[in-house]
Amino acid sequence: MGGPEIERLIDLLAKLPGLGPRSARRATLALLRQPQVRLLPLASAMQQAARVVRSCALCGNLDSCDPCTICNDPGRDRSLICVVEGVGDLWALERAGVHRGLYHVLGGTLSPLGGVGPEDLNLSPLLARIEGGETREVILALGATVEGATTAHWLNERLAASRIAVSRVGQGVPMGGALDVLDDGTLAAALTARRPA
Template identity: 55%
Template sequence: MASPIGPEIERLIQLLARLPGLGPRSARRAALTLIKKKEQLLVPLAEAARITAERVLVCTSCGNIDTADPCTICCDMRRDPTLLVVVEDVADLWALERAGVINARYHVLGGVISALDGIRPEDLNLDRLVARAAEPGLTEIVLALNATVDGQTTAHYITDLLSPYPVKITRLAHGVPVGGELDYLDEGTLAAAIRQRTTF
């Protein structure tokens, strides 16, 4: 029996279904909403996606995504140059920025060490982190990694890797629940975790 949906719409549904949190049923509902509100939603979304695809860059300094390289955060002279916050992913950087609890620069690893997922230290943005640790004026590196087994394994690895450098290594306090992910925490929990960070 032939599909009642044209190939173009089916392709849209399949692409939407790849997004986190959207299964096939949610993707169909989202696609239908976009199509029903073509002028208000679908056309502006397509244009925004096209522009983003053309202009988005990965910051060569910290690994953030922006439309400039170096990114807006790296170029912000009001940021504390003595403090560097290491995060697993850009989503974690955005979560900390939303909370507005620390005025530092960031370093995005691009993942965590994971034997199950086959992610090794050389797959992460660690060479650039080591280079930044050697920069004059940097006094503290905050490991703001998720409180998972892989996050903690990565934190230990980084602590050993940076041991030759004269920087203080701290980690988030236990306000972040074990197994929790930064992107899902409320601003109050993130604020408490930043304020109560401890030496790692």
Template identity: 65%
Template sequence: MADGDIDRLIQLLARLPGLGPRSARRGALYLLQRRESLLQPLAAALTRAAESIVACSTCGNLDSSDPCAICRDPGRDRSTICVVEEVGDLWALERSGAFKGRYHVLGGTLSALDGRGPEQLNLGRLLERAGEAGTEEIILALSATVEGQTTAHYLVERLAGLPVEVTGLGRGVPVGGSLDFLDDGTLAAALKARRPAG
């Protein structure tokens, strides 16, 4: 019989992805046993995030300022916009350090099944940005899923007519990937995208 306050904490923790009722109980206990080193700092960090983090009105990234740090950074290439589904994808690309342009977060994909149409996506602002002087290339970094590719196809149509090049990510064998463990679709795509060796 956990206390009411503890129960409420456990119920909220259990709603986090990857935590179930059991790990939420464990997490709550862990927090209560580390009041000053973890519980209080986490409460403060959440309160601060709730107050300070906003979606960038240019690209949709989450940041404590608007425009976000990436959109404000004069060192980033303004000619290329990388379109991603979610902020998590933007974070993944930033961790790779492989992209020096700017982003546009769609906020999801088109999905007939889930009833998500173009009006649910952050599209208008993308079309505006694509039409701005200086924008040369739009990279569609969308998932290689049916929904991601449906969305990419739709974006290609919407962006046609604008003076920008629209590209997609390369397909093939992931770095470190063993052929034996790859699915047929990836193998077929890798064969199709073959290139001179050496």
């Protein structure tokens, strides 16, 4: 094959989710066949993103501004917070266009066996937002996994004293399903059919 630069590019691309060694080789070849059109703009965009993208201090979303574009949007329903496991879930719900409130990214789910407790999640900003008094409902849009159910149960118990409505996404999310891989229609149905937690 090629020199060490090509091998390094293949190795780095192969580490990305959804790309194995074969896909990484194909992507590398496509990039190198048209470096001026594909490789250099990609490298520039990646450098720019590395410089400016950061985590929103309020919700945990990734954006080039802090607070993020969603948190800064005056058209959002500030009384409604949709809690998700990861940024990919937030992006999936935004793509579906069914949630016009705010979000909160936990950065994972509780997993006693995996050693992930409440202190390991991005919970303090969420609880501070709720204590601020503007929130009327929290939607728990967590995956239908044991860890997602455990996290939803813990949050529901923690929020019980706050007297705000707590709901969970409804039908359409299969057991073991991750939100960021579901189609827009399924996500819309799940969020619309939410039920009390």
